[in-house]
Amino acid sequence: MVVLAGYAVALAVPSLRRLPLEIAVRAPETSTLEWIALHIPVGTVLAEEAIFRGTLDPLLAASAGATAPAISAVDFGLWHIQPARAAQDPVLPTVLATTLAGLVFSVLRRRSGSATAPALLHLAINAGGALAPVAARWVDGRTR
Incomplete structure (x- = not known):
């Protein structure tokens, strides 16, 4: 629900809506539906x-203890350079x-004891990100 609210605010505020509109210009070679149904x-x-x-x-939790979520989060961030x-x-x-x-995903995994909860949050964020440019174009077209 928080993810949906965040995207709703971003689409409602014109200065924030500009960001997904800029992304919309860089349309991928695959359809939004394919991104949401398969790639993401x-x-x-x-x-x-x-x-x-x-x-x-789990490996870091066994060896690094309380610092495990931070280490994993930095690794996750660096994973996204390419x-x-x-x-x-x-x-x-x-x-x-x-x-x-x-960091949020790792803390959620630690608290829930499962990778399912962070996976669902990850899916919501990424799918919302793929839909935001489409929604921003629609909202922008209606407000002009």
Whole structure:
């Protein structure tokens, strides 16, 4: 619900809506539906959550204790350097944002005892991010 509210606010505020509109200009070669139905759940969420929350977090918890979520979060942020470069996104903000997300995912995994909860949050954030440019174009068209 928090993710949905965040996207709703971003779409409602014109200065924030500009961000997904800029992303809309860089349309991928695949459809939004394909991204949401296949690439995000399987290629991103399943793969990353299996690696980070399913494997790395438990290993780090056994060896690094309380610092495990922070270490995993930094690793998760650094993991996104190449995708940021490939998308021609600014690397530092991408790494910082994904490090923060990784920290939330790792804490959620630790508290829930499962990788399912962070995977569902990860899916909601990424699918929302894929839908935001489409929604921003629709909202922007209605407000003009």
